[in-house]
Amino acid sequence: MPESTLAPITGRATLALLAPVSGVIVPLEDVPDPVFAQRLAGDGLSIDPLGSEVVAPCDAVVRQVHRASHAVTLEASGLEIVIHVGLDTVLLQGAGFHPAVKAGQQVRAGDVLLRFDIDDVARRARSLLTEVIVSNMDRVAALRPRSGMVVAGHDVLFEVELTTDPGTIAAPASADSAITSAPVVVGARTGLHARPAAVVAAAARRFAADLRLHKGEQEANARSVVSIMALEVGGGDTLTVVGRGSDAAEAIQALVALLASDLDAGAGEAHAEAAPVAPVAIVPSTTEPVAEGVLRGVAASPGLAIGHVFHLRHDDTVVEQRGADPAQEQRALESALSAAHVQLEGLRQRLTEEADADHAAIFAAHQELLEDPEVLDRAAALVRAGDSAAWAWRQAYTSQADRLSALSNAVMRGRATDLRDVGRRVLQLLVGGSAPVDVPADSIVVAEDLTPSDTAALDRTKVRALCTTMGSATSHVAILARGLGLPAVAGVDPRILAVPAGTRVVVDGDRGTVNTTPSADEESRIVARQAVDSERRERDLAVAMEPATTTDGHRVEVVANIGAVSEGARVADVGGEGVGLLRSEFLFMDRRTAPDEDEQAKSYRTVARALGPDRILVIRTLDVGGDKPLPYLDVAAELNPFLGERGVRLTLARPELFRTQVRAILRASTSGKVAMMFPMIAKLAEWRAAKALVEREREALGVAPIPVGIMVEIPAAALIAEQFAREADFFSVGTNDLTQYTMAMDRTNPRLAPQVDALHPSVLRLIERTVAGARAHGRWVGVCGALAGDLHAVPILIGLGVDELSADIPLVPAVKARVRSLSLAECRETARLALEAGDGTEVRAIVAQRHP
Secondary structure (H helix, E strand, O other): OOOOOOEOOOEEEEEEEEOOOOOEEEEEEHOOOOHHHHOOOEEEEEEEEEEOEEEOOEEEOOOOOOOOOOOEEEEEEOOOEEEEEEEEHHHHHOEEEEEEEOOOOEEEEEEEEEEHHHOOOOOOOOHHEEEEOOOOOOHEHHHEOOOOOOOOOOOOEEEEEOOOOEEEEEEOOOOOEEEEEOOOOOOOOOOOOOOHHHHHHHHOOOOOEEEEEEEOOEEEEEHHHHHHHOOOOOOOOOOEEEOOOHHHHHHHHHHHHHHHOOHHOOOOOOOOOOOOOOOOOOEOOOOOOOOOEEOOEEEEEEEEEEEEEEEOOOOOOOOOOOOOHHHHHHHHHHHHHHHHHHHHHHHHHHHHHOOOHHHHHHHHHHHHHHHHHHHHHHHHHHHHOOOOOHHHHHHHHHHHHHHHHHHOOOHHHHHHHHHHHHHHHHHHHHHHOOOOOOOOOOOOEEOOOOOOHHHOOOOOOOEEEEEOOOOOOHHHHHHHHHHHOEEEEOOOOOHHHHHHOEHHHHEEOOOEEEEEEOOHHHHHHHHHHHHHHHHHHHHHHOOOOOOEEEEOOEEEEEEEEEEEEEHHHHHHHHHEEEEEEHHHHHOOOOOOOOOHHHHHHHHHHHHHHHOOOOOEEEOOOOOOOOOOOOOOOOOOOOOOOOHEEEOOOHHHHHHHHHHHHHHHHHHHHHHEEEEEEEEEOOOOHHHHHHHHHHHHHHHHOOOOOEEEEEEEEEEEEEHOOOHOOOOOOOEEEEEHHHHHHHHHHOOOOOOOHHOOOHHHOHHEEEEEEHHHHHHOOHHHHEEEEEHOOOOOHHHHHHHHOEEEEEEHHHHHHHHHHHHOOOOOHHHHHHHHHHHHOOHHHHHHHHHHHOOO
């Protein structure tokens, strides 16, 4: 049997890799998949197979057989060699594939790794092209490819000349000093992708111990976000935590609790009431035919736009490999890293002010990546070896990004873009930075991919829409585009890159298409629709300061939901009569310790003063828990965190945390018209315990009483609203959670989300019950969930007797205008009909007929 060779050439070892499958060699750049064609997953060759057996290209150890059985990862001479059969074959979930080896197994060159049904796979997959790549190219000095026909196990496919750098991963401490946890089942439903990995890494950095996560034969540095993501951990996978050091036992206990919890639910958007960006169903439109010149993609952010193509490209930065003095190069690297931190904090603040604090958290995750120990250690080692800071940094971050790009999980691959974004930012600072991109007016920005920094830095006065051939509906760019109000289409046919700059195109972010040859009639229709929408927005804003009074004299207060201190100053500009929901979580997220009393009081006081003495500020106490974990809170793992220790349940169980926030709110109450409300109240006992704590602290501070109310988010609270109204000063209905609890549907589940309709008559009846209970004792009722900003819902809410509507800041003028167009008498009749309807669709039809 022929064997691979490992022989010294030019002073370096060379490994010859044999063809793992018989067929015709195809260069990677000709593979119709950008991940391989652009060598994002590593370098190597592809083979158009003629046989159905895949054999080992060299003597190696099997590191992984993918769960879909279509790919095998080997390790030989320090190289990670990935053999990937076909394109999009992961979607077959193992059908047609028959692995012959297991992880950890030693194989010899020519040993069978897997077999596949070539005819069956060919019919069901996009392509049979089989890629053979080296994923850790930092270990490669040169790669010499072959061409032509090859026979599996006999002909050399390519030779790899190895570097002399042995790597920078320190040897672990002796096994005698190690502590190993019991196996823990990962609670995050979609596994350890970016945000959950960042939470785990942040928690690990609180301890001095060396901490490793083990998944089978694989290991990850628990301090490294990239290393954790590279484990490709799925929901329900089992891990063990191994620690070495004086505080290892404490550290392991903390990590095990985090891993077992549903870290995936802590993204902020999932549970923030009335999040500024409404949930968008993002699916490829594959059933509708498209006209000639229309390119299909994935709807990433809704809206229509007309503009001219502007190609945004990132040119490779040329850097010198060898550095001057290593100490000087290290200082330069540290300076660039510090400057990058400052830039990211600025972008984070800008997004907080312009879009939403939850979206700005993306840049907090980027700051975490700047602290990734594996990237920093490798860069430092290369600098010590004589490389320049720029060269060392690029080698370090690209090698880690390549690892992520090679993973089968699409979300994980998408995070490689984030790492390259962060890496390029530091690289540009090291080589003198780069001039900002001058985007022309009325631009449709077209790119292979866009990083979050690209998106946030764009001049929104000039950009009309975004269009990428890569990316996805789950990418950070899609989220940011929605937050910035920019239509966006991702995954567009790559032919868009060949459309000449300046070409006039139409982007439909609702359908996920780009029309490269729009007709004059089509443009006219779109322009007319845009003009109508624009005129309406201007008209609403012009009268936004006027009160929201119905045609028959009924007054409704329209206030705003905010999630950052800076947003307080914007409320009055759009006619907001106060803040109906200040989500205080923004003070507690993306940090390693809880904010103290002074910091909180200062923030609340700043918002109160921005609103002035006459506008109300309703502050919701901390609403986190098993579904939205904080790394510094010890929250036990829960099988169903939506029904677990969250909201007021969590704060009552941590009285010091609760007391600190209550005191801060009470101190701020001297600066404005401040009220306080508790989230997730279900029982009178919870309300009474929370209110008693408020009274104790109020008396201790010597401040005047303030209104204290509850969020009605749980059906139990709505059903006994009359009992609560005897004691609470007001109610605020959180329709997002109330709907999912009423219908027993997780509103974050993409399959169920379209059915979670807050206009369902069952939800409306609970709101009716809440209002009736409040009226019995003269209490007022507000709605602060997303339903308050739904113009279809406004007539019904008014008809049900709701006193206050709290919507996102941009929606306030439109909600006030809607109120002015209605009469209370008609709204009451609409509400009566809605309560008798069968579902939310019928309710919307009733509203459309009666209040067009």
